[in-house]
Amino acid sequence: MQTKPRVIGYWVATGFLAAAFLAAGAAELASTPAVVASTLALGYPAYVLTIVGVWKVLTVPVLLAPRLPRLKEWAYAGIFFDLTGAAASHAFSGDLPGRIATPLVLLAIAAASWALRPPSRSWKSGSTLAKSAQAVASPEDVAAHA
Numbered sequence: 001m002q003t004k005p006r007v008i009g010y011w012v013a014t015g016f017l018a019a020a021f022l023a024a025g026a027a028e029l030a031s032t033p034a035v036v037a038s039t040l041a042l043g044y045p046a047y048v049l050t051i052v053g054v055w056k057v058l059t060v061p062v063l064l065a066p067r068l069p070r071l072k073e074w075a076y077a078g079i080f081f082d083l084t085g086a087a088a089s090h091a092f093s094g095d096l097p098g099r100i101a102t103p104l105v106l107l108a109i110a111a112a113s114w115a116l117r118p119p120s121r122s123w124k125s126g127s128t129l130a131k132s133a134q135a136v137a138s139p140e141d142v143a144a145h146a
Contacts, residue, residue, distance in 0.1 A: 010116035013109050018060045020106055021079070025056030042089045052082065063113070069123035076114050083107040 027035045028049040036046055055078060062068060062075040086103035 006116055007118070010113060010118065013113040013116060014063055017079070017106070017109050017113050018063050020109075021056045021063075022060045025053045025060070028053030028056065042093050044089075056082070067120060069121055072117070072121055073123045076110065079110045080107065083110065 031046065031049055035049060039046060039049055059075045059078060062071050083103040083106050087100050087107070090099040090103070
């Protein structure tokens, strides 16, 4: 059972993360001048904004919707790749520390959201395997026939 502070922490972190990704994705899809200039300064072509913007916007309903645990794991992985890539890009391009720290702070918020998520929003790999995909022999069976 989830404790009330844990549930509140989850929703605060997830809500903030969803709002940040919705705003960033919308700005990237709109190709606002500041976002285009920042992207070009990092050495990326402008069309990357459309790709990343779509991914960010699609992340939001996945994070907020009930259930969908496997899809949520993919969303969290994408958030990790996006934010670590952003921090690395800013670091390698010689940006100021604040520009490097911003995605890392969002990454910490994403980690809190992931760590605090309730069981219904968590993916357990063993519980979702189809019977046909599970191992056909246990290690004991193999040892007995060796």
